[in-house]
Amino acid sequence: MTRLRKYRYYVFLAAIIVCLLYRSTKDSEQWEPASASVPYHRAPPKGMNKAVVYDTGGTKASYHDDDSVQQSLQNAEEAAPIKLPVLKPTTVEDAADKFDLPPSPTPPTTGDETKVVVYDQDGAAKTTDAPLIDIPDKKVGQGAKGVGIPVHGAPDGKNTKDHTATTTIHWTKMPEHFPVAEEDIIPLPTGKPKQIPAVQYKFEKESTDTRQKRLDRLAKVKAEMTRGWNGYVKYAKGHDELSPVSKKYRDPFCGWAATLVDALDSLWIMGMTDEFEEALLEVEKIDFTTSEFRSEIPIFETTIRYLGGLIAAYDVSGGKSGRYEILLKKAVELAEILMSIFDTPNRMPVLYYNWKPAIASQPKRAGSSVSIAELGSLAMEFTRLAQITEEDKYYDAVARITDALYEWEERGTSIPGIFPERVDASGCNRTAEALVAAKEAANLEQQQSLNKRSEVGTLDASDETKTIASKRQKLRECIPQGLAPGGFNEQYSMGGSQDSTYEYFPKQWLLLGGLEPKYKTLHLKTVEAVKKWLLYRPMIPDNRDILFSAKINTQGNPEVDAVMEWEVTHLTCFIGGMFGLGGKVFDVPEDVEIGKKLTDGCVWAYETMPSGIMPEGASVVPCAEVNNCHWNETMYWEWLDPLFASRNAQVEEFDTRQKQLKAEKAKAKEEKKFVAAAAEKAANAEQDGQFSRETFNDKSRHAPDPDELESRKVQKRAPPTKIPTSSDRNGASKESTKSNKLEEALDMNVGSGATVKPVDLGAGQIPLQEEVEEEFPDPQRPLSHEEYVQSRIKNERIPAGYVNVHFRRYILRPEAIESVWYMYRITGDSYWQDKGWKMFNAIVSQTRTEAGNSAIDDVLTPNSAQVDEMESFWLAETLKYFYLLFSDPSLISLDEWVLNTEAHPFKRPA
Ligand SMILES: *[C@@H]1O[C@H](CO)[C@@H](O)[C@H](O)[C@H]1NC(C)=O
Ligand SMILES: *[C@@H]1O[C@H](CO)[C@@H](O)[C@H](O)[C@H]1NC(C)=O
Numbered sequence: 001m002t003r004l005r006k007y008r009y010y011v012f013l014a015a016i017i018v019c020l021l022y023r024s025t026k027d028s029e030q031w032e033p034a035s036a037s038v039p040y041h042r043a044p045p046k047g048m049n050k051a052v053v054y055d056t057g058g059t060k061a062s063y064h065d066d067d068s069v070q071q072s073l074q075n076a077e078e079a080a081p082i083k084l085p086v087l088k089p090t091t092v093e094d095a096a097d098k099f100d101l102p103p104s105p106t107p108p109t110t111g112d113e114t115k116v117v118v119y120d121q122d123g124a125a126k127t128t129d130a131p132l133i134d135i136p137d138k139k140v141g142q143g144a145k146g147v148g149i150p151v152h153g154a155p156d157g158k159n160t161k162d163h164t165a166t167t168t169i170h171w172t173k174m175p176e177h178f179p180v181a182e183e184d185i186i187p188l189p190t191g192k193p194k195q196i197p198a199v200q201y202k203f204e205k206e207s208t209d210t211r212q213k214r215l216d217r218l219a220k221v222k223a224e225m226t227r228g229w230n231g232y233v234k235y236a237k238g239h240d241e242l243s244p245v246s247k248k249y250r251d252p253f254c255g256w257a258a259t260l261v262d263a264l265d266s267l268w269i270m271g272m273t274d275e276f277e278e279a280l281l282e283v284e285k286i287d288f289t290t291s292e293f294r295s296e297i298p299i300f301e302t303t304i305r306y307l308g309g310l311i312a313a314y315d316v317s318g319g320k321s322g323r324y325e326i327l328l329k330k331a332v333e334l335a336e337i338l339m340s341i342f343d344t345p346n347r348m349p350v351l352y353y354n355w356k357p358a359i360a361s362q363p364k365r366a367g368s369s370v371s372i373a374e375l376g377s378l379a380m381e382f383t384r385l386a387q388i389t390e391e392d393k394y395y396d397a398v399a400r401i402t403d404a405l406y407e408w409e410e411r412g413t414s415i416p417g418i419f420p421e422r423v424d425a426s427g428c429n430r431t432a433e434a435l436v437a438a439k440e441a442a443n444l445e446q447q448q449s450l451n452k453r454s455e456v457g458t459l460d461a462s463d464e465t466k467t468i469a470s471k472r473q474k475l476r477e478c479i480p481q482g483l484a485p486g487g488f489n490e491q492y493s494m495g496g497s498q499d500s501t502y503e504y505f506p507k508q509w510l511l512l513g514g515l516e517p518k519y520k521t522l523h524l525k526t527v528e529a530v531k532k533w534l535l536y537r538p539m540i541p542d543n544r545d546i547l548f549s550a551k552i553n554t555q556g557n558p559e560v561d562a563v564m565e566w567e568v569t570h571l572t573c574f575i576g577g578m579f580g581l582g583g584k585v586f587d588v589p590e591d592v593e594i595g596k597k598l599t600d601g602c603v604w605a606y607e608t609m610p611s612g613i614m615p616e617g618a619s620v621v622p623c624a625e626v627n628n629c630h631w632n633e634t635m636y637w638e639w640l641d642p643l644f645a646s647r648n649a650q651v652e653e654f655d656t657r658q659k660q661l662k663a664e665k666a667k668a669k670e671e672k673k674f675v676a677a678a679a680e681k682a683a684n685a686e687q688d689g690q691f692s693r694e695t696f697n698d699k700s701r702h703a704p705d706p707d708e709l710e711s712r713k714v715q716k717r718a719p720p721t722k723i724p725t726s727s728d729r730n731g732a733s734k735e736s737t738k739s740n741k742l743e744e745a746l747d748m749n750v751g752s753g754a755t756v757k758p759v760d761l762g763a764g765q766i767p768l769q770e771e772v773e774e775e776f777p778d779p780q781r782p783l784s785h786e787e788y789v790q791s792r793i794k795n796e797r798i799p800a801g802y803v804n805v806h807f808r809r810y811i812l813r814p815e816a817i818e819s820v821w822y823m824y825r826i827t828g829d830s831y832w833q834d835k836g837w838k839m840f841n842a843i844v845s846q847t848r849t850e851a852g853n854s855a856i857d858d859v860l861t862p863n864s865a866q867v868d869e870m871e872s873f874w875l876a877e878t879l880k881y882f883y884l885l886f887s888d889p890s891l892i893s894l895d896e897w898v899l900n901t902e903a904h905p906f907k908r909p910a
Contacts, residue, residue, distance in 0.1 A: 133593055135535045135626045138564070170289040171355040173336065176343045177363040186399040187392045193513025193909040199584045199894040201828030217837055218886040222270050224844060225879045228870070229267065229275060231851030232259050238282055244852035245868040253301055254291035257282055262305045262876035264313035265904055269892060270883055284326055288334045296352040299341055300374035304902040305872060307334055307381045311388070312904030319388070319907065328388065335385055335394060342397045345478065346427030348404065351375065366425035369486035375401060375423055376501025377901055379508045384906040406518050408483040409525060414556050415492045417529030419501070422486030428478035436479065493551035494530060496571040500901040502526050503574055506582040510898045513909040523582050527591060535594070536566060537629050538620040539636065540801040546601035547594060548620070549575055568618045573602040576819030580826045581894070592826065599823045602816040603835045608799045611859040612842025614816055616807035639803045640789045650782045797860045811855040812847060812870065814877035814903060821881045825894050836885045877903035
């Protein structure tokens with residue numbers, strides 16, 4: 001019985017697979033009529049407030065087991081009544097026609113309407129005093145199909161070991177091709193640092209119980225650090241990364257001991273001084289002038305991990321008054337090499353630096369399609385080095401990038417305030433060059449035809465050659481421009497390849513003691529753009545009030561052509577911290593509130609996964625309005641199945657066609673029956689000598705040729721080719737059984753009431769049956785909307801609320817816990833400690849290996865395969881943020897320190 005069931009199940013599965021294959025190979029017009037125009041979703045009607053009961057069970061987030069966020073929202077409101085800006089876009093209406101959207105509802109107004117309707121677990125409305133988050137309504141479309149999201153923040157070309165090197169080649173300092181004159185060097189801003197509002201909550205003395213709980217958690221974090229560090233030292237010391245499953249190592253970052261350098265300040269902060277000092281012996285051995293693993297230095301990764309790591313280790317261990325001068329010495333050694341990247345005509349850096357002298361000596365330009373994150377995330381490290389060494393040249397190098405970004409922002413990007421992911425940093429305007437070339441080619445042609453017509457050789461052959469040569473020369477020259485988009489399709493988001501440029505604006509402002517106002521402007525404009533264009537509230541089963549930041553694709557006119565990706569990516573999770581920090585230091589309480597909701601979004605993403613860990617990338621359903629957002633299962637299913645509108649029609653069409661076929665078949669059968677009956681009759685008549693031409697003629701319209709009748713008679717009377725046995729009837733020989741059944745059916749029909757008896761089939765005869773139809777689902781039958789969605793949810797294991805989980809990995813990333821830590825230090829609310837503790841336990845339980853912790857392959861299962869990688873940021877960032885979440889809040893206080901994008905703390909000016 002079980003076997004039979006299994007068998008049926010497999011047949012059913014096979015049927016589905018055949019069906020899918022069939023549908024994908026079939027003329028797509030027939031089954032996917034809607035694919036040509038992906039439907040843009042209608043926004044939910046205003047005033048819709050009944051949440052559809054959600055009952056898939058198990059994955060429901062238990063946000064309201066802790067009311068502390070609501071509580072803290074209230075506290076915040078009491079502390080700071082918020083006057084909210086109205087950021088009404090003039091754009092949504094404009095775009096509405098194109099996308100067949102309903103007119104966007106009027107944005108909430110300020111004034112006395114600051115009471116927000118929030119929904120508790122049961123979906124019942126109640127009002128609170130929480131400040132109103134004013135984010136303009138979003139153009140809610142389905143987004144582009146099949147548009148991916150980047151997995152890594154920056155390409156790093158891992159494992160590109162250079163085997164060609166035979167003798168060791170070293171980088172050497174070259175004379176600059178495009179030096180900055182001494183008097184043009186941009187100096188560090190001078191003057192007394194500005195008074196900056198406190199970032200951290202004023203923590204009160206904790207109770208003994210609270211303290212004990214905190215210290216227990218702290219000890220568990222430290223134990224994880226100790227285990228990971230010991231694993232690294234034992235199996236991978238001096239190499240970039242431990243392979244935590246195989247207990248081997250990898251060298252993706254030039255082989256300069258990335259994990260060791262990256263973890264230095266964590267060791268110090270966690271009080272592992274012996275380990276710290278042992279590690280310094282290794283630091284001393286690092287030779288940054290050569291790499292047997294890579295011929296190109298990845299500048300972004302090298303700067304944030306190595307340079308940032310060395311500088312922070314120097315800072316936290318006491319700086320000038322500390323005992324570890326070696327750290328500064330190595331930082332300068334590395335920085336001197338990196339400074340070569342700025343030797344370009346426009347002083348924009350080369351981001352993959354070919355350090356070998358033969359190539360390094362050549363003049364070069366910055367790339368024409370570089371990632372904005374890699375370009376903009378060098379600022380803090382070089383600035384801090386300039387401060388420590390009092391060498392303005394390091395500051396000059398990055399200040400020029402900031403100036404270029406600032407100038408570009410003033411000139412205007414497609415989405416004012418933020419920058420496209422790909423940037424042309426070459427400084428050469430190819431459009432202008434092409435225009436000049438075309439114009440000159442046209443001129444030349446004109447000149448030539450003129451010469452021909454007049455038959456007067458004003459230009460002799462050698463003159464002409466000279467002209468062309470000089471034009472070619474001219475073409476090689478650069479028509480200068482500032483930063484510009486690095487491609488036709490522009491992408492704007494706060495995610496990978498863009499993230500840390502924005503993160504660095506407020507942090508750089510803090511590092512400079514508020515003395516460079518450009519960073520404040522850049523930050524405030526960023527935040528304004530993010531609110532207007534990117535932030536959205538997802539529609540999720542318990543209506544938890546969270547936010548995410550989307551991605552926009554545009555070809556330069558987003559008011560009209562913006563295509564949204566409602567993404568949820570781990571890399572973007574830093575943004576809660578950015579809003580929180582910026583909100584505090586620039587005194588914008590609304591941004592702190594937004595920071596909380598963004599951070600809680602990432603917490604939600606952790607809680608909704610079976611592993612308790614957020615995936616690398618997923619997508620959800622956006623609500624059209626941030627302050628009127630309710631779960632609607634029907635709508636959710638429509639997002640899970642973009643073809644919902646046509647799918648049921650397809651099924652209907654198919655069923656109608658099947659019905660027709662069936663009717664035709666039945667008709668044919670009737671005819672056969674009649675013919676057979678007539679033949680019987682004729683045969684009988686002949687036999688009995690009572691053949692009546694008259695009788696036959698009566699039905700002649702339907703009667704075939706008598707010869708044919710004769711042959712059919714013989715055929716249908718012929719015994720079955722195989723007498724079915726009882727085992728056959730159990731389904732083992734379906735085909736023969738079926739053909740027999742057909743024969744019999746014909747025989748029996750004919751025989752009933754006729755004098756001629758059917759052929760005796762003996763004991764194996766199958767009794768008469770109607771042909772059984774649809775015993776199994778017809779493999780050609782298209783899935784209904786419901787069947788399609790159910791199969792997606794089941795096969796892709798999609799947790800409720802998600803439309804898609806594209807990238808299921810977790811590679812030990814820090815961004816979510818980073819923001820949770822900022823929220824805790826800013827609000828003092830233990831909600832964040834509790835959420836962080838859950839995240840810690842989930843991560844450790846899923847990633848732990850004997851030697852350390854490993855990236856995992858699939859957060860959609862609590863038993864994922866491990867992928868044998870432990871990025872250096874596990875010890876440098878992730879565990880550091882966990883540790884600082886449970887440490888005394890005065891350790892690395894945000895009022896004294898500012899952390900780079902690799903969690904390396906730099907000392908803020910006093
Ligand atoms: C490049 O040149 C074109 C044509 O002259 C001009 O329209 C465009 O603004 C220039 N781009 C930049 C970034 O200066
Ligand atoms: C839920 O969504 C469906 C489909 O978009 C819509 O027709 C329906 O009105 C919505 N239900 C409520 C209660 O708004």
